Amino acid sequence: MKAGTLLSGYLRKHAGFLIFAVVVMTIPAYLSDGYYLSVLAFMGTRFMMALGLSLLLGQAGQISLGQAGFVGIGAYGAAILTTRLGLNPWLAILAAAALSATIAGLVGVPTLRLKGYYLAMATLGVNEIIYILLVQLKPLTNGTDGITGVPALAIGGLDLGGPKAYHLVVWGVAVLMLRFALNLSRSRVGRSLRALHRSEPAAESLGVDTSYRKVQVFVLAAIFASIAGSFDAYYVHYVSPESYTITFSIILITGVIIGGLGTLWGALWGTLAIVILPEVLERFNGDVTNLVFGVLLIAIMVLWQGRGRGLLAGVKARRSKGLEQQAAPPGAEE
């Protein structure tokens, strides 16, 4: 890399993340409209899900079609543990995340040794099974009726159920997750993930335990999704199975793809797209949304040159030359 790129990368490293963190954490100071705050809170949890997926897809080049299942485990875990067992919500979030991680490990170990479509198909199955269990395990999940009366989050006696307090909590956690993901991407782990993305035999010959790394990042993505699901449950106070179908998993993937796989920030733009696009399309005919998402997925993949960098970056890369960029895997973050 040239010195100029290094320097600008260095500046952006501090500026980009810090500006983002400050902007997003001060929003409640000047925005008090309840509707916009809940759309933003909604975005916050989707950003967490997309971020995990972006690590898995963009860095390691593996795909999960079942993230909604892990979101569901997070949501139902939180709902069941707090309403039935009276467990502290924060502990419930951790417990649900541990369960998601375990399931992800059990699925990931046999499938991640194999070609990419085995993980994709297996995660599709996981999602389907989790959905079946949510509907069938009536004594535990209340079937299709779902669970109502999930309490709000609180610290000590401080209620965090209001839109502003919740915004700070959710985006606070999301910002921490982003920091963690960015650091991970720049670490030895991130480098080995990008290496195995490009060529597994090459990565292996350099001493990367590729199967282990892939399982690791898959489990991490599941944990992110699960935590996000738990937060949703504590905000909406209600969970029901139809929120956690494969359809939602594919919508999350659409977000990450629209945002671009080359950078973790793509998860942010992608989240914006999958939250705002349905709101816009709703004005015409809300049912069209998934059709548009499907067409976008196909179009982006068909037009994809090498490792795609999302809609905007793709256009930019085409304008600037970049023969070497064409097939380059995502670079180190920031």
Add this chain to the structure above:
Amino acid sequence: MSFDQFLQYIFSGITSGAIYALTAIGFTLVFNATQIINFSQGQLVMLGGMTAVALHGAGVPLWGCFFAAVAIVALLAVGFERVAIRPLLRKGVLAQIIATVGASFVFETAVMLIWGRDAVGLPAFSGEEPLKVGGATIVPQTLWIVGLTLVIVVALQFFYRRSMFGKAVRACAVDPVAARLQGISYSRVVIFSFALTGAISAAAGVMITPISFMSYHSGSLLGLKGFAAATLGGLGNPVGAVVGGFALGIVEALGVGVVSAGYKDAIAFVILLLVLFLRPVGLLGAKVVVRQ
């Protein structure tokens, strides 16, 4: 479980097994021609069923619906190949998965927008009067399904073993470059494979609709089971697809008898995971499936 009950479960297993076998053949045909796993395979089956229902609603006689649905979905599959698959042939597994997943979204939503969200059915091909076999009963539709599936499988075998073009298709599955050097048009083989996949999938969809209802959303589970069947038999092996399909159907039906109907759909997935754990090449073994 009494013997009669056992027999009943076997019959129902063979019925759904035939459908899984045809879906698995769809996966296999596309995979052998392109090395792509088509994540909208189940949606092609769904499209077959839904198209036939729509035609039947418009007054077309039942067999007319069958052949029309087969032809329409075959054409659709060819269009899908031209638009979405051809540009992906040289791209990575990831792009292929994402684009075909996108296609599954397009198919599902299009069907929902055109024909609504309700689950719909078709009349059985020849009456609903159940036949007594031993202590169990069979609906005539089962005989149609199993019979037509066997006809399709045998015809495919003949085509691939005996005809020149069938041999060309097999040659491409083994090595597209070497096949091209022999003057085989790879592009024609791929188009043909998609047309055939569309036709076979649609046939499966039309045949199963009188027994189990079809809706815009039925595709993903059918696809998952078809893939489980193909993997169980050995991905890329057409005979394995058939064996895997029937095996999966029977195990699933017996599982319903032993466990509960509510968990029926989970069984295929558990089998898929077990196969991947223990024997990724499947029962009959096939291509090397580990990595690129």
